[in-house]
Amino acid sequence: MNLLELKDLNRHFGTVKAVDAVSLTVQRGQFITLLGPSGCGKTTTLRLIAGFEKPDSGTIHIGGQMVVGQGAYKPPEQRRIGMVFQDYALFPHLNVADNIGFGLKGSRAEKQARVEAMLELVALPHLADRMPHALSGGQQQRVALARALAPQPDLLLLDEPFSNLDAALRAQVRAEVRTILRNAGTTAIFVTHDQEEALSLSDKIAVMFEGKVRQFDTPQQIYNRPASRSVARFIGEANFVPAEANGAKATCVLGEVTLLTPMQGKVDVLIRPERIHLEPTQGGVPAQVLWSEYYGHHQRLGARLDDGTELVIHTDAQVTYTPGQRVGVRVYVPLLGYKAQ
Numbered sequence: 001m002n003l004l005e006l007k008d009l010n011r012h013f014g015t016v017k018a019v020d021a022v023s024l025t026v027q028r029g030q031f032i033t034l035l036g037p038s039g040c041g042k043t044t045t046l047r048l049i050a051g052f053e054k055p056d057s058g059t060i061h062i063g064g065q066m067v068v069g070q071g072a073y074k075p076p077e078q079r080r081i082g083m084v085f086q087d088y089a090l091f092p093h094l095n096v097a098d099n100i101g102f103g104l105k106g107s108r109a110e111k112q113a114r115v116e117a118m119l120e121l122v123a124l125p126h127l128a129d130r131m132p133h134a135l136s137g138g139q140q141q142r143v144a145l146a147r148a149l150a151p152q153p154d155l156l157l158l159d160e161p162f163s164n165l166d167a168a169l170r171a172q173v174r175a176e177v178r179t180i181l182r183n184a185g186t187t188a189i190f191v192t193h194d195q196e197e198a199l200s201l202s203d204k205i206a207v208m209f210e211g212k213v214r215q216f217d218t219p220q221q222i223y224n225r226p227a228s229r230s231v232a233r234f235i236g237e238a239n240f241v242p243a244e245a246n247g248a249k250a251t252c253v254l255g256e257v258t259l260l261t262p263m264q265g266k267v268d269v270l271i272r273p274e275r276i277h278l279e280p281t282q283g284g285v286p287a288q289v290l291w292s293e294y295y296g297h298h299q300r301l302g303a304r305l306d307d308g309t310e311l312v313i314h315t316d317a318q319v320t321y322t323p324g325q326r327v328g329v330r331v332y333v334p335l336l337g338y339k340a341q
């Protein structure tokens with residue numbers, strides 16, 4: 001069942017189309033990511049959903065009920081939405097338990113039981129009496145999440161909640177948050193401009209550019225079948241190689257390749273760097289290593305084919321490639337083609 005439906009939503013600030021004809025449908029229990037560069041309209045979209053911002057036009061339905069559009073308007077406090085912000089926004093003068101219990105209604109005992117359940121959920125029962133300033137970033141993050149989840153919202157909105165955490169903690173906290181939300185069965189919309197975060201956490205990703213949703217799909221589809229070159233480039237590294245398509249096959253500098261969808265005429269095929277197979281000795285199409293970067297679990301290198309085509313390649317780090325070295329490259333997997341521009 002659809003929990004949230006955005007239809008043709010618009011919000012312009014002067015000449016800036018912050019949100020431009022956005023339509024999205026989110027099912028109950030899904031974890032959706034809004035992914036896009038700075039200024040593409042992610043926060044504005046969340047603010048429209050939460051009710052902190054009113055659209056110029058378009059409608060929003062939550063749980064089948066229209067909350068805004070066609071004259072309807074429900075204020076934020078009636079939308080059953082929880083929000084977690086980038087800076088956590090904990091109340092500095094309240095301890096952890098009181099922060100979590102702040103927005104709760106009901107008897108004292110009911111509130112206390114709910115706070116305890118939330119502390120349990122985020123694994124912080126031992127810190128109930130701590131003040132926010134005496135918590136680590138990751139702990140503050142979990143308190144903010146517990147506070148947002150305490151009133152049992154139908155929908156949780158998270159606006160770049162991990163951006164203040166260092167890389168290691170970030171990976172740990174986001175995995176925890178994902179588990180907590182899954183266990184609570186919460187529907188969530190999560191904003192990030194981190195591609196890896198979007199790919200690893202989401203049921204579906206909405207890729208936004210300049211106020212528009214350019215693709216709304218599963219992580220696998222977004223990565224393997226990006227709707228456009230810009231989506232392809234934003235969601236990872238992309239090589240585009242000119243090719244001549246003839247149905248399910250195409251010919252390019254790498255020889256004959258298979259196309260994911262049949263095309264005709266001049267196309268560019270998308271080749272992800274890790275789909276290129278490197279042969280350290282002979283075999284494959286001859287190329288020369290231009291540069292290499294070592295990342296431990298893999299290495300990233302640039303190679304130039306004899307016709308001048310340059311490719312970025314990711315390969316495992318067992319063999320060390322050095323600039324100037326001759327190698328052979330091959331592509332075995334079917335590729336996605338885009339009409340040549």
Ligand SMILES: Nc1ncnc2c1ncn2[C@@H]1O[C@H](COP(=O)(O)OP(=O)(O)OP(=O)(O)O)[C@@H](O)[C@H]1O
Pocket residue numbers: 013016017018036037038039040041042043044045193
């Ligand atoms: N209140 C406002 N008045 C004028 N312009 C605004 C306002 N709010 C947002 N904008 C503009 O709308 C566009 C979208 O802003 P928004 O904050 O939604 O982007 P974002 O995707 O969240 O970016 P970031 O990743 O940097 O947080 C930007 O160009 C921004 O400058």
Ligand SMILES: [Mg+2]
Pocket residue numbers: 042043044
């Ligand atoms: Mg933002």
